[in-house]
Amino acid sequence: MKKRQVLSLVGIGLAAALALSGCSAPAESGGKVTLQMVESLTNPVRTKVLKGLLADFEKANPNIAVDLISPPTDQADQKIQQMLQSGSGVDVLEVRDITVGPFSTNGWLSDMSGQLKGWKGWGDLTDNAVKYAKNAKGKTYYVPYGFYGLSLFYRTDLVKAAGFDGPPASWSDLLHQATALQNPAKNQFGYAFRGGTNANSNVVVAIEAYVAKKLDHDNAFKLTNGKTIFSAPEAADALKTYFTLFSKASPPSSVAWGYPEMVQGFSSGSTAFLLQDPEVIATVGESDAITPAQWSTAPLLAGPSGIAVQPMATAGWGTAAKSTHKAEAAKLIEFLSEGKASTTFSQKNSLVPILKSAADSPFYKTGAWASYLTMTEHPDKYVSVVQPRDSAWWTEWIQKSDSEVQKVLIGQMTQKELLASWDAYWTDKWKQK
Amino acid sequence: MTKLDNVTKGHPSTATGAPGPAVAVGSAEPRSIRRRRAFTVRRGATMVAFMAPAVLFVAVFIYYPMVSGSQMAFRNWNLNNLTDTAFVGFKNFQTIFADATFYTVLGNTVVWVVASIVPQFVIGFAIALFLRRTFPFRGLYQALIFFPWAISGFLIGILFRWMFNSEFGVINDLLSKAGIIHSPIPWLADPKTAMVAVIIANVWYGVTFFAIIILAALQSVPDEMLEAAALDGAGKARTLFQVIVPYIRITLSLTVLLRVIWIFNFPDIIYGMTGGGPANQTHIVTTWMIATTQRGDYGQASALGLIVVGLLVLFSIFFLTASREKKGDLS
Numbered sequence: 115m116k117k118r119q120v121l122s123l124v125g126i127g128l129a130a131a132l133a134l135s136g137c138s139a140p141a142e143s144g145g146k147v148t149l150q151m152v153e154s155l156t157n158p159v160r161t162k163v164l165k166g167l168l169a170d171f172e173k174a175n176p177n178i179a180v181d182l183i184s185p186p187t188d189q190a191d192q193k194i195q196q197m198l199q200s201g202s203g204v205d206v207l208e209v210r211d212i213t214v215g216p217f218s219t220n221g222w223l224s225d226m227s228g229q230l231k232g233w234k235g236w237g238d239l240t241d242n243a244v245k246y247a248k249n250a251k252g253k254t255y256y257v258p259y260g261f262y263g264l265s266l267f268y269r270t271d272l273v274k275a276a277g278f279d280g281p282p283a284s285w286s287d288l289l290h291q292a293t294a295l296q297n298p299a300k301n302q303f304g305y306a307f308r309g310g311t312n313a314n315s316n317v318v319v320a321i322e323a324y325v326a327k328k329l330d331h332d333n334a335f336k337l338t339n340g341k342t343i344f345s346a347p348e349a350a351d352a353l354k355t356y357f358t359l360f361s362k363a364s365p366p367s368s369v370a371w372g373y374p375e376m377v378q379g380f381s382s383g384s385t386a387f388l389l390q391d392p393e394v395i396a397t398v399g400e401s402d403a404i405t406p407a408q409w410s411t412a413p414l415l416a417g418p419s420g421i422a423v424q425p426m427a428t429a430g431w432g433t434a435a436k437s438t439h440k441a442e443a444a445k446l447i448e449f450l451s452e453g454k455a456s457t458t459f460s461q462k463n464s465l466v467p468i469l470k471s472a473a474d475s476p477f478y479k480t481g482a483w484a485s486y487l488t489m490t491e492h493p494d495k496y497v498s499v500v501q502p503r504d505s506a507w508w509t510e511w512i513q514k515s516d517s518e519v520q521k522v523l524i525g526q527m528t529q530k531e532l533l534a535s536w537d538a539y540w541t542d543k544w545k546q547k
Numbered sequence: 548m549t550k551l552d553n554v555t556k557g558h559p560s561t562a563t564g565a566p567g568p569a570v571a572v573g574s575a576e577p578r579s580i581r582r583r584r585a586f587t588v589r590r591g592a593t594m595v596a597f598m599a600p601a602v603l604f605v606a607v608f609i610y611y612p613m614v615s616g617s618q619m620a621f622r623n624w625n626l627n628n629l630t631d632t633a634f635v636g637f638k639n640f641q642t643i644f645a646d647a648t649f650y651t652v653l654g655n656t657v658v659w660v661v662a663s664i665v666p667q668f669v670i671g672f673a674i675a676l677f678l679r680r681t682f683p684f685r686g687l688y689q690a691l692i693f694f695p696w697a698i699s700g701f702l703i704g705i706l707f708r709w710m711f712n713s714e715f716g717v718i719n720d721l722l723s724k725a726g727i728i729h730s731p732i733p734w735l736a737d738p739k740t741a742m743v744a745v746i747i748a749n750v751w752y753g754v755t756f757f758a759i760i761i762l763a764a765l766q767s768v769p770d771e772m773l774e775a776a777a778l779d780g781a782g783k784a785r786t787l788f789q790v791i792v793p794y795i796r797i798t799l800s801l802t803v804l805l806r807v808i809w810i811f812n813f814p815d816i817i818y819g820m821t822g823g824g825p826a827n828q829t830h831i832v833t834t835w836m837i838a839t840t841q842r843g844d845y846g847q848a849s850a851l852g853l854i855v856v857g858l859l860v861l862f863s864i865f866f867l868t869a870s871r872e873k874k875g876d877l878s
Contacts (some may be wrong), residue, residue, distance in 0.1 A: 192840075195626055199629075215627070216627035216628065216843065217625065218628070219628050219630065220628065220629045220630065221627075221630075298730075298785075301714060303714075309736070309825070310822065310824060311822060317788060352656050365713060365714050365733075366713065366733040366736060367712065367713030367714060367733035367734070367735065367839050368732070368736070368826060369733065369735075369736035369737075369824075369825050370733075370735040370736045370741070370821065370825045372822075375712065378713070378715060379715075382715060384714055426672070506625075506627040506628050507627070507842075509627070509841060509842040509843060510842040510843075510844075512842075513838060513841070513842055516824075517824070518826075520824055520825040520826040521826040523736075523825070523826075524736075524737065524738065524825055524826055526826055
């Protein structure tokens with residue numbers, strides 16, 4: 115009986131020891147450091163590319179191993195928040211322009227400017243990449259891996275058949291052409307309108323184009339006179355054009371259209387125009403409904419002044435403040451942000467690159483990518499601006515603005531009320547700050 | 548005393564409506580037979596030792612997170628800025644009650660629960676009655692009907708979002724081919740049709756649960772009782788409403804109570820189909836709570852969670868009290 119009790123105790127002890135050892139992260143073994151890396155905008159193709167790059171890094175740095183954690187995109191940022199809050203299990207993480215604000219405010223991100231001080235890669239980065247890598251106070255919370263920027267996807271065949279010389283260059287051109295191509299009886303619509311999730315983004319892009327000449331480029335929700343862009347008289351003109359695009363040239367159901375419906379609308383041949391990020395180039399390229407000869411992209415739409423405003427969205431790699439392997443983490447981020455690794459990552463994920471040298475690559479000069487080159491080559495006409503996406507209240511703004519765009523679309527709010535509400539919201543937030 | 552006698556005297560005593568053992572009814576005999584053992588410290592300690600693992604498990608994994616989450620409701624707990632998480636009393640509750648959207652959301656929740664549960668119950672009951680009979684491939688039919696219950700609610704939401712898509716969806720296509728509509732209905736773009744669409748999806752999903760539980764309850768109805776009803780000249784409708792339904796009434800009321808709580812707390816389909824839109828018009832309390840957490844405001848989301856708990860506790864008390872009164876009437 116006693117023997118059995120002793121055996122039981124030993125068994126319980128062993129089980130407890132095993133369980134406890136399973137809970138702790140293997141950080142160092144035999145001088146080898148293991149970095150825990152977590153991504154946010156996960157998709158299977160991207161994860162595969164990233165794993166390949168990490169394998170190259172491990173080969174070049176035999177004393178560093180990298181464990182990649184890939185949570186599903188929808189929950190990724192919440193998962194990352196939990197990991198950062200608990201202070202363990204993460205060394206390198208994907209930081210987005212919309213998460214850098216809250217994460218750094220909470221003290222979860224490490225300022226990498228010390229580690230990256232002598233990095234030779236700084237000189238190879240584009241001006242935009244450097245601008246986002248160093249915040250207003252000169253701190254580096256992340257190094258961008260690429261940029262998302264809008265261009266106009268359009269049906270070359272339909273535009274030609276309708277007698278137009280080329281794709282629309284301005285918002286009013288778009289309204290004109292999209293209205294001409296609208297034929298609901300044949301399930302053919304002009305524009306893939308965004309009324310669902312993130313509906314606010316294209317409304318703001320239109321307003322920014324209309325106020326381009328007096329826009330604050332470092333805070334593209336602000337005019338140079340310090341007021342919000344929503345207070346400008348031109349904003350009302352922008353809304354008029356934009357919402358007419360919905361009523362005259364878009365599918366009625368697009369009140370609820372988010373990213374998947376918009377892309378499906380264009381890929382299936384139902385809509386002639388689509389405003390989207392470059393990652394859609396690959397998706398549309400796989401379409402069975404339209405051939406590569408039937409579509410292309412055009413530069414972003416201009417306002418009445420002939421200037422188009424490109425709000426850049428970005429994400430990159432940063433280090434957790436509580437990481438005990440900051441030097442190794444910086445080494446990995448340097449590796450991913452230079453040379454072949456960076457080019458591979460941006461090309462395979464259809465991102466606007468962070469390296470100056472990428473502009474010379476044939477990849478970015480041909481086909482649907484050509485419009486991005488046009489925009490890069492004419493920075494005065496296609497102005498790149500920074501939106502206040504790092505504000506702590508950004509997600510609150512997205513919810514509020516999306517809901518109010520839908521209210522206008524279903525007739526529960528006027529365009530004037532919408533502008534007044536947005537103006538009051540940002541004026542108030544800036545005053546509080 | 549037979550089981551039939553037991554039921555007719557109004558003593559259905561198990562959760563499925565099946566009568567308890569005949570010996571227990573109206574008899575104090577078992578208690579007198581039982582020998583009470585004296586309570587000692589040793590016996591008490593043994594009891595505590597046996598209960599401790601379960602109590603600890605529940606305390607650590609259920610009550611601790613609940614209490615920890617609840618205290619956020621009284622603090623300024625915003626993930627976007629955790630530098631100041633001060634105690635704010637009832638401020639989060641006041642903000643919720645001052646927001647007009649809360650009352651729209653509350654109204655939507657009532658519509659969502661009532662309009663989902665009634666068809667789910669009726670159709671589920673009909674399916675259960677149908678499956679009770681013996682016919683070839685009954686097992687296969689049962690498996691097929693129970694299948695939706697195994698699918699994630701969020702996935703169902705995404706599937707129905709595409710099915711109800713005005714331009715590419717199968718629903719408009721079928722309605723159009725059947726000549727019922729002449730132009731596509733923008734289901735998810737109009738607040739009224741969007742609510743109808745999410746409820747249709749929920750009915751499709753939830754019918755299964757009623758079918759499973761009611762079928763199990765129906766199988767507990769003794770054949771002798773149905774034969775007796777038939778001998779007494781009761782028709783199908785009378786047998787159903789005066790014999791079968793009273794027999795399984797407790798199962799039915801408990802199932803309805805459970806489903807009300809679950810549907811109330813079931814944001815998956817709405818979240819997947821409309822995200823609460825257009826313009827917040829299909830939000831129910833739990834989808835609104837998710838939206839609140841998404842903007843990082845865990846304080847307000849926790850306050851909403853406590854409001855949900857309060858509402859459901861009130862409803863459960865009301866429902867169980869009403870059911871008990873009916874039970875009294877029957878006996």
